[in-house]
Structure formats: structure tokens, C-alpha cells
Amino acid sequence: MTNMNAHQRGGKSGLIAALIVANLLMLAMGIITIPPNLGVSEEKKSSAPRTEQSAPVTPASEKAIVRASSAEESTPIGTVEPEAETRWVDTSTPTDAPAAAPEDNPSTQERPDLGDFLWYTEDMQYNSIPTDANIIDNLGSLTGGWKGLILYDPDNKFDSNAMEFLNIDIAGTEEDLSLTLDWYLIFWSDEEKSFDESDMEDSVFNGEWENGGLWASGAGTIRLTQFYEQNGKQYAVGTMDTPDGTPALVALVRP
Numbered sequence: 404m405t406n407m408n409a410h411q412r413g414g415k416s417g418l419i420a421a422l423i424v425a426n427l428l429m430l431a432m433g434i435i436t437i438p439p440n441l442g443v444s445e446e447k448k449s450s451a452p453r454t455e456q457s458a459p460v461t462p463a464s465e466k467a468i469v470r471a472s473s474a475e476e477s478t479p480i481g482t483v484e485p486e487a488e489t490r491w492v493d494t495s496t497p498t499d500a501p502a503a504a505p506e507d508n509p510s511t512q513e514r515p516d517l518g519d520f521l522w523y524t525e526d527m528q529y530n531s532i533p534t535d536a537n538i539i540d541n542l543g544s545l546t547g548g549w550k551g552l553i554l555y556d557p558d559n560k561f562d563s564n565a566m567e568f569l570n571i572d573i574a575g576t577e578e579d580l581s582l583t584l585d586w587y588l589i590f591w592s593d594e595e596k597s598f599d600e601s602d603m604e605d606s607v608f609n610g611e612w613e614n615g616g617l618w619a620s621g622a623g624t625i626r627l628t629q630f631y632e633q634n635g636k637q638y639a640v641g642t643m644d645t646p647d648g649t650p651a652l653v654a655l656v657r658p
Contacts, residue, residue, distance in 0.1 A: 509637060509658040510547025514587055515568045520552045523654040527640060528557070532631055539630040539637065540615045542580065546573050549639070549655040551584075556649050563649050564592040567600075571655060577612035582619045584608065622646055625653055 517524075532538075539545060551571040556563040570585040584607070586600035610619030616628040627641035639655035 508544075508547050509635075511550065511658040512548045512570060513550065513658070514570065515550035515552065515656075517566070517568075519550050519656055520654055522638070522656070523552065523640070524554075527638075527654070528554070528652065532629060532640075533633060536631040536633040536638075538615070539632055542573075542577050542612045542617070545630055545637070545639075546575075547657075548572050549637075549657045552654045553643055554652040554654070555645070557652055558650075559592070561649055562593060566590045566592075569600075573617075580610055580612060580617060580619065582608040582610075582621075582625060584621075616641070627653065627655070 549571045551569045553567040553569070555565040555567065567589040568587045570587065572583040572585070573580065574583070575581050583605055585605050586603040588597050588599050588601070590597040606621050608619035608621035608625055610617060610624075616626065616630070618624060618626045623646050624644040625641065626643070627639045629641070630637065630639045632638070637655075637657050639653075641653045643651040643653050645651055
């Protein structure tokens with residue numbers, strides 16, 4: 404009996420010892436396996452994208468490139484920087500444009516008035532060309548537009564005294580020149596009234612350059628016998644043979 408009890412106590416002691424050993428083994432195994440599991444868990448947690456890391460991190464050098472690229476892309480297509488801008492100037496002359504007068508040609512299309520001819524009505528009508536004037540003796544310097552005055556019946560012998568203002572254009576060559584008369588207005592002294600003639604059709608006189616002057620015929624004949632320059636202006640004086648025989652004087656000035 405004693406041996407049996409002793410045997411049973413020995414068996415219990417062995418079982419307890421086995422359980423302790425088993426628990427120790429399980430504890431040891433747990434210690435060994437926990438760190439790898441924790442590492443895997445941390446990796447899984449860190450692999451989950453966070454909001455602030457969802458965009459790729461760009462190095463500083465690459466950021467500079469990105470900013471430069473963005474600046475270039477923000478400039479509208481076709482925009483040229485001011486310092487690099489190229490301006491193209493159209494220097495061609497339209498085919499239907501009239502030929503330009505030389506730079507030293509004082510041609511004018513401005514309408515005349517009495518103030519433009521005081522030099523004539525108060526002086527040259529009764530006197531000769533000023534001594535300090537420069538005579539112009541070539542047609543090339545006289546082509547283009549002029550302000551004109553025709554003084555009809557200057558001594559009022561025929562009760563037809565009048566002052567007619569117009570523009571005259573001289574064109575052509577010495578052998579074949581033309582005067583285009585663009586009528587403007589006429590003042591009749593006996594009526595003390597002026598009449599607008601700007602709606603009248605232009606008149607064209609044709610002629611030649613001779614002996615430092617010119618003549619041209621149309622509805623009458625104009626003879627411009629003297630051309631000269633003084634103080635930056637050009638002048639011309641002459642006469643007109645009218646169809647009805649009324650004497651007339653002609654004066655031109657420009658600009």
C-alpha cells in the first residue's frame with residue numbers, strides 16, 4: 404500500500420513537472436515568435452498610405468525644375484517676352500496709292516483763303532519779284548498741289564471784279580504738262596457775296612514748259628511766267644486769258 408501511494412505521488416510529481424516544462428516551452432516559443440509577428444504588424448501598419456504622405460515627395464532640385472516648367476506652361480501659347488518681341492513693319496506701297504511727292508516738295512491740298520495771298524494783293528500785284536528771292540527754273544521742283552487765286556478784272560474796267568479761290572495741281576513733263584483746277588469759291592465785289600464752287604467739276608488745262616515758265620490751255624489759257632522761292636515758301640505769278648476776254652491775274656503759293 405505504501406509502495407502504491409509512493410508510486411502515485413511519484414506519478415503526480417512527474418505530471419506536474421511535465422506540465423511545468425510544457426508551460427515553459429510554450430512560454431519560450433511565445434517569446435521567440437512574438438517579435439517577428441510584431442514586426443509584420445508594424446510593417447502592415449506603415450504600409451497603409453497616410454493622407455500627408457499620399458503625394459510623392461519631390462527633392463528640392465526637382466521642385467525647382469517643376470516650378471520652372473510650370474512657369475513656362477503658364478505663359479499663353481504665342482506670347483513673346485517684351486525684350487524678345489519682333490515687330491514686322493509693312494513697308495510695301497498699296498498698288499492703288501498715289502505716288503508720294505519728294506520730301507522737299509511742299510505740295511499741299513489745303514484750301515486757300517484771302518490771308519494766303521496778301522503778299523500778292525498788297526505787294527506783288529504792283530511790284531516785281533523781291534530781290535532776295537530764289538528763281539525756280541525747272542518743272543521738277545514745281546509739280547504737285549498749290550493754293551491758287553484768280554483775280555478777274557483787277558482794275559474793274561468791265562464791272563466784273565472778282566476773286567476766285569481754287570487748288571491747282573501741276574503734273575507731267577516739260578513737253579506735256581497739265582494743270583488740274585479744283586474750284587473752291589468765288590467772291591464778287593459788286594455783290595459783296597461769295598459763292599461755293601466746290602461741287603463744280605474740275606477743269607484740266609494742257610500745255611508745255613517754256614523759258615522758265617509754263618502755259619496751259621483749256622477754257623482759256625493760263626500763263627505762269629515766274630516761279631520763285633522765299634522764306635520756305637514757293638510762289639508763282641502770271642495771267643489768264645478768259646473765254647470772254649475779261650483780263651485776269653493768277654497767283655499761286657505753297658505750302
